[in-house]
Amino acid sequence: MAKRDRSLITVACLVTSGSTEQLFGHLRLAKANGLSETELSEAITHLAFYAGWPKAMSAMAVAKQVFAE
Numbered sequence: 001m002a003k004r005d006r007s008l009i010t011v012a013c014l015v016t017s018g019s020t021e022q023l024f025g026h027l028r029l030a031k032a033n034g035l036s037e038t039e040l041s042e043a044i045t046h047l048a049f050y051a052g053w054p055k056a057m058s059a060m061a062v063a064k065q066v067f068a069e
Contacts, residue, residue, distance in 0.1 A: 005032040008043060015044055015059040016051040023059055027066040037067045 007019035014023050030040060040063060048056030 001028075001050075004030075004035060005062075007033040007035060010044075011040065012043060012047060015047045015055055018055045018058065020058050020062050023062045024066060027063055032067070 006028065010026050011023065011030050014020075014026055027040060031037070033063045041060070043054050044063060046058075
């Protein structure tokens with residue numbers, strides 16, 4: 001499996017489990033592995049329907065911080 005795909009799966013797992021502290025590093029890694037900010041934002045938004053909006057909104061707050069770096 002490509003690093004890009006692994007990163008997307010890891011981010012999805014962290015969002016669904018509510019592990020926002022770990023998201024900082026894994027979102028950075030996902031970007032380094034080729035995922036765009038748009039793709040990551042869309043994935044988090046998609047997960048909101050399955051993991052719940054509170055977890056997705058917490059993840060999006062982390063993503064905005066990482067994207068601003």
